[in-house]
Every structure is written in C-alpha cells, then in structure tokens.
Amino acid sequence: xxxxxxxxxxxxxxxxxxxxxxxxxxxxxxxxxxxxxxxxxxxxxxxxxxxxxxxxxxxxxxxxxxxxxxxxxxxxxxxxxxxxxxxxxxxxxxxxxxxxxxxxxxxxxxxxxxxxxxxxxxxxxxxxxxxxxxxxxxxxxxxxxxxxxxxxxxxxxxxxxxxxxxxxxxxxxxxxxxxxxxxxxxxxxxxxxxxxxxxxxxxxxxxxxxxxxxxxxxxxxxxxxxxxxxxxxxxxxxxxxxxxxxxxxxxxxxxxxxxxxxxxxxxxxxxxxxxxxxxxxxxxxxxxxxxxxxxxxxxxxxxxxxxxxxxxxxxxxxxxxxxxxxxxxxxxxxxxxxxxxxxxxxxxxxxxxxxxxxxxxxxxxxxxxxxxxxxxxxxxxxxxxxxxxxxxxxxxxxxxxxxxxxxxxxxxxxxxxxxxxxxxxxxxxxxxxxxxxxxxxxxxxxxxxxxxxxxxxxxxxxxxxxxxxxxxxxxxxxxxxxxxxxxxxxxxxxxxxxxxxxxxxxxxxxxxxxxxxxxxxxxxxxxxxxxxxxxxxxxxxxxxxxxxxxxxxxxxxxxxxxxxxxxxxxx
Amino acid sequence: xxxxxxxxxxxxxxxxxxxxxxxxxxxxxxxxxxxxxxxxxxxxxxxxxxxxxxxxxxxxxxxxxxxxxxxxxxxxxxxxxxxxxxxxxxxxxxxxxxxxxxxxxxxxxxxxxxxxxxxxxxxxxxxxxxxxxxxxxxxxxxxxxxxxxxxxxxxxxxxxx
Numbered sequence: 001x002x003x004x005x006x007x008x009x010x011x012x013x014x015x016x017x018x019x020x021x022x023x024x025x026x027x028x029x030x031x032x033x034x035x036x037x038x039x040x041x042x043x044x045x046x047x048x049x050x051x052x053x054x055x056x057x058x059x060x061x062x063x064x065x066x067x068x069x070x071x072x073x074x075x076x077x078x079x080x081x082x083x084x085x086x087x088x089x090x091x092x093x094x095x096x097x098x099x100x101x102x103x104x105x106x107x108x109x110x111x112x113x114x115x116x117x118x119x120x121x122x123x124x125x126x127x128x129x130x131x132x133x134x135x136x137x138x139x140x141x142x143x144x145x146x147x148x149x150x151x152x153x154x155x156x157x158x159x160x161x162x163x164x165x166x167x168x169x170x171x172x173x174x175x176x177x178x179x180x181x182x183x184x185x186x187x188x189x190x191x192x193x194x195x196x197x198x199x200x201x202x203x204x205x206x207x208x209x210x211x212x213x214x215x216x217x218x219x220x221x222x223x224x225x226x227x228x229x230x231x232x233x234x235x236x237x238x239x240x241x242x243x244x245x246x247x248x249x250x251x252x253x254x255x256x257x258x259x260x261x262x263x264x265x266x267x268x269x270x271x272x273x274x275x276x277x278x279x280x281x282x283x284x285x286x287x288x289x290x291x292x293x294x295x296x297x298x299x300x301x302x303x304x305x306x307x308x309x310x311x312x313x314x315x316x317x318x319x320x321x322x323x324x325x326x327x328x329x330x331x332x333x334x335x336x337x338x339x340x341x342x343x344x345x346x347x348x349x350x351x352x353x354x355x356x357x358x359x360x361x362x363x364x365x366x367x368x369x370x371x372x373x374x375x376x377x378x379x380x381x382x383x384x385x386x387x388x389x390x391x392x393x394x395x396x397x398x399x400x401x402x403x404x405x406x407x408x409x410x411x412x413x414x415x416x417x418x419x420x421x422x423x424x425x426x427x428x429x430x431x432x433x434x435x436x437x438x439x440x441x442x443x444x445x446x447x448x449x450x451x452x453x454x455x456x457x458x459x460x461x462x463x464x465x466x467x468x469x470x471x472x473x474x475x476x477x478x479x480x481x482x483x484x485x486x487x488x489x490x491x492x493x494x495x496x497x498x499x500x501x502x503x504x505x506x507x508x509x510x511x512x513x514x515x516x517x518x519x520x521x522x523x524x525x526x527x528x529x530x531x532x533x534x535x536x537x538x539x540x541x542x543x544x545x546x547x548x549x550x551x552x553x554x555x556x557x558x559x560x561x562x563x564x565x566x567x568x569x570x571x
Numbered sequence: 572x573x574x575x576x577x578x579x580x581x582x583x584x585x586x587x588x589x590x591x592x593x594x595x596x597x598x599x600x601x602x603x604x605x606x607x608x609x610x611x612x613x614x615x616x617x618x619x620x621x622x623x624x625x626x627x628x629x630x631x632x633x634x635x636x637x638x639x640x641x642x643x644x645x646x647x648x649x650x651x652x653x654x655x656x657x658x659x660x661x662x663x664x665x666x667x668x669x670x671x672x673x674x675x676x677x678x679x680x681x682x683x684x685x686x687x688x689x690x691x692x693x694x695x696x697x698x699x700x701x702x703x704x705x706x707x708x709x710x711x712x713x714x715x716x717x718x719x720x721x722x723x724x725x726x727x728x729x730x731x732x
Contacts, residue, residue: 005732007715007727007732010714010715011713011715011717014712014713014714015713017712018712018713021708022682031682035651035680035682038651038652039682121652121654151717151718151727152717152718152726153718154717155686155713155716155717156718157657157685157686157687157688157689157690157716157718157720158654158657158658158661158686158690158720159654159657160654160657160686161651161652161653161654161657161683161686162654227718235658238654238655238657238658239655239658243653243655273666277719277724278719278724278725278726278729279718279719279726282729285726285728285729288728
C-alpha cells in the first residue's frame, strides 16, 4: 500500500498543528461556532447528539495492521472501546472529547492517517472497490488512481469551499462494487481499442433526498487527463452550483438543471483551457505510485493444498462460511475473506478494540498485513491462502467475526440513526436488531438468497436505502418513528432506485412487513431468481397487495415531514 | 486609513471606496462593478489609479478588455463559506495573466487566507473585528502543496519529489 514520503508526512503533521491551534482558538472564544464548523468538519469532527463524533479517513478502504492497531488504541484511550466502519470505508468514533481530538489526530499522523476532508463541503475521501488489486474481473487497479486523486484533492485551494460535499468513487473491474453510479463523480477504469488506460466518467449521481443516477459525460478519458478533467468538472460546479439552498446544492442538481449535454459542454470548454497544464498526469508519476501497489509475494503452489476440500466436506459450518464469506481471488490458491461486522445484537459496522487487535494479528499471519474496509460495512482480508482458511475461520469465529451471512438479508448496511446522529428521525439500529431477531435462522437467510437490505435513519440516506434491494427509511411523524419501505434498488452495474412499497409502517411492524414481502418473493420466484430479479419481473403490485395486514388505506398515508434541522452536517 | 494585508505584510490601505452615487475623490479609488459599467468612459478619462470590486457571480472571461485598466480587482466573499471567488482569482491569474492586485473583501478570515493566497490573492481586507497580526500566521501553516495553483504551476511530483 501507499507509504508516506517526507512531503506527505510533513503535510499531515502541519495539519495536526493547524487544527490544534484552531481548537484552542475555538475554546478561547476567538472562533465562533459558525466559523469553527467548517474547520472542524474538514477534520472529520461533528458535534453530535451525545458527544462529538470523529470520522477518520481510510483512503479507499486500505489499512495496514499497524494502522488498525492504532485505531484500536484510540478506541481504548480516547473513546469507549469500539469504532464504527461506514459506507464510505471510513471509521467513526462516537465518544471522543473535543479537547482531545488534536491528540487523536497526532496519534493518527504517526501511522500515516488523518481525518482530512472526511466531512465539509469539499472533496471527500475517495472510495474504491474493496477487491481492488485482487478481483478476478479487474481491468486495472483503482488504488493507484485513488492515491493520485487523494493527493490532488488534499487541501485543494480552489475547492475547499464548494457548494456542498463532493464524493468520488473509482472502480476498475467489470462489476461495480463501489456504487460508482451514485457518486458525484464515478470513474470506471477501462481500456480503449489501442489498449490504453482511461476512464469512463460519470457525473451527478447521489442519494440523499433527491436520489439520482450519474450520467456518463465521457466514454473514454485518457489517463493523462484525469486530474485536468476532474479540475474542470469541479470548477464548473464551484462557480455554478447552487448555494442558496442546501438541499439543491449537490452537483447532481446542477447537472439536472443544465441538462447533461449542456453540463458536458461547459466542462469540455473549461477543460480545453487546462488539459495541457501542470495537471497533466505523466506516466512516470503513475508508475511511481503503482510501485506502492505491487502484489505481495504469492506462493506459486498455493492451489496445490490438499486440505481445503476435505475440511469443507467434514465441517458444514466451515463450508457455509466459505460459501458466503469468502470471495474468489485473481491468484489461484488464494481467497478474499470477509470479516463480517454483522453479528446479531451488534450495530452493523461496529468493531471493538480487542477485535481490531485480533483482526490485525490475523492479517499479519494470513493476509500480508493488510485489511480492507468495504462499503457494506465489513472488513476484508485479501490474499489469504486457501490452506489457511480453516484456521482463520476458527480464529474469526472465536472473535464473533465469522457470522456466515455476507450478501444475505443479515448483511445490512445501517446508519447510526437516532442513537448517535443529531439528524436522524429514527432508530435504524433498533430496526436492524428487530430484523435480526425475526430472521435469526441461517437456513431461512440462505433460502432468501442474495439480498441487499439498506437502512437509513433519515432522508440524508447515509444507509443508502434507495439502492438496497430492500430499502428502509426512518421518518418522523409527529414525534413517532415510522418506516418507509422501498423495493428494487441496486447500486451495482444494474443500478436502480427502489420503488416505494406504500404507506410507511409503524416501528413495531417493520420486520413483520418485511416478512410478508419476502413471502411473496418465495412464492413467486422462479428457478434461481434473486429477490431483485423476481421484483423486476413481477413488479411492485404483488408485494404491495400482501405487505400490509389491513388494507394500505387503513394506515393513514402521510407525506414524510422534512427534517426540521438543515442537513448541514449530513455525512 | 484602514489596514490590510498585502504581500504577507500589514500595510495602510490607500485605496478609497465610495458609494456609487457619490462623486469620486482624487487619488486611487476602488469602485463597484456596476459603476464601472455605467461610467466606463468617464472613468477611463480620469487617469487615476482604479480598482473594481466584482461580485462573485461575474464571469471573468467577459472582462478581458477591462483588465488592463484596473490596478486592483477586489473579489467578494459574502460569507467565508462561499468559495466562488477562489475560481475567479485563479482564472484572473492563470488564464488571463492579470498582474495587478487581487484583493479579498467581505467575510475574510484567517483560516481561509492560505487557500486564497494559493488561488492568486495577494491582498486581504481581513474582517474589521479580527486581528491582522494573528492572521499573518495563516501563510506559514503549510510548507508544501500537492497540486498546481496560481502560486505554483507544477504539482509536487514534478518539483523534484
């Protein structure tokens, strides 16, 4: 993975000193709340319901064991012994003290980490496919370009006070595992007819209260033009994005208002001026960064291991785990292992400090000292020999990190909700718990097959509910929590936004409603169809007809009320 | 006379500002964009140093004929979080080669000065209730930068990294 040189390290150290000074000035009353807000947000610090929340960047989801151990140390020393991994591959601490946050950043700087631009109206942490560099279907490795984009976007002088936050995702495989089509900019690495590396560029995707799928504005952007083209897009956005209404300030609204063709024209005109400038990416720099991502020393005979098959035959629990929590690897004899942060009764994405240390030990032993964070709020150990899977499984199970449910209903994406977030209208974690209790048998989960259930506690959609095969959105109705269910979303290649099932349901009825919806699926599915396939074939009506106990009209349909508070600090 | 930061030093500001409907004094004046458009010919005949304050919605590409007549371009930050003027400053410097003073006016605060300087601003009318001496610290908080901007045409990796 990328290693800081003296320049990277100096910049991060200087940032710590700058932030320490800003916190001191705030505490001394020299900065008002309003003045301090964007400064702290650009260092990932929110002032939340119970305490500050600190979001730390995990650039494109890559962690070394040294870094993970530092995160464990921070969880113990400065927080309550755990951390929460997010859909943008970052980690959040929910209980730090404001005065101590500069010390936390100083600890992070020692292991080449920071909280720079993890919030605020700036270019956020760039995300990528969690299988970057190890996926069998990969064309090019996104990590190299993510690092190049990270450096270009860090402390960008022109784009640190944008109309709104700005999220970029990069994928390099046939399959989109990074939800690139619902990002402000999605970049898909590909080759042209001459075999040159470039990007398909999508702009204006996003979730939140106005979910929109990104539009392609360039089918092939040569590698050399990556940064100049990004700069052109951002410059158009910075000048013309709306600043009068926070809910209409994302680039998706600008693209929609101008129309994709007109927006593209503006970008191309701007790009024409800067395409041959200092922004032009030279091959030497790409190769310099690429050297940090060379494959680890794989054993050539790893596939020859005789134990893996018999273990699966002898131990059905191990076999189930392999079937669900282990993904194919591009190198024969190696596998990618999901560390499931979906233990029933624990908030999805949460990990204790002891578990972090344990995972770090296992990564050192079995995965060349590297860990990934996935946007589905799990961890991943890439590069595990198949011969090591059995002992690894045992070790993960001892840490309660081997729940064999990846890709099933229990592998939920879930935002922190009312329990932590000051924007939330509903307690998404309680709903996750309710669903876990209802669907607590593995056989049932397996029978329901591949299913993406995404839960958001408010319209800001941190839980990506619009693109869940089943999405659940918490809404506040006169102080009561209600839940709106949508069906048929997807964030992958076949991206779609879910359709709303019908009137929202009271809190106590969420899992029951879900059960009735899934009954319809089980009855109607044809050979091998996933829930999403059946939904696409038969449509919403059969589900709607059976989802409600009484007729839908009996539950008074009300338009969800807009959250009172502006979503200034929405993730 | 008000003080401002110019080229990283605190100086007395000799530029005078007046309301649009008041007759201009002699000497250097900083006028509004509206007044420039209304009185362009008279202002050009005046033969005294002239600066113009532009709204942050002004398209810099439309100004190429005007720029040679202005010693100062003042760009507005109606709120410090409104970052449109950063783009205007970069375009003035990098695309249109403007060599005069680019002054930040409005909600100009210490913690944005470094970004402004990188974007091409060289003068800062720091908000009156804040210390200019404190604000000077902003320029030395970072010793390097990754990306090209108005102060540096090359990215870090092409500068002997």
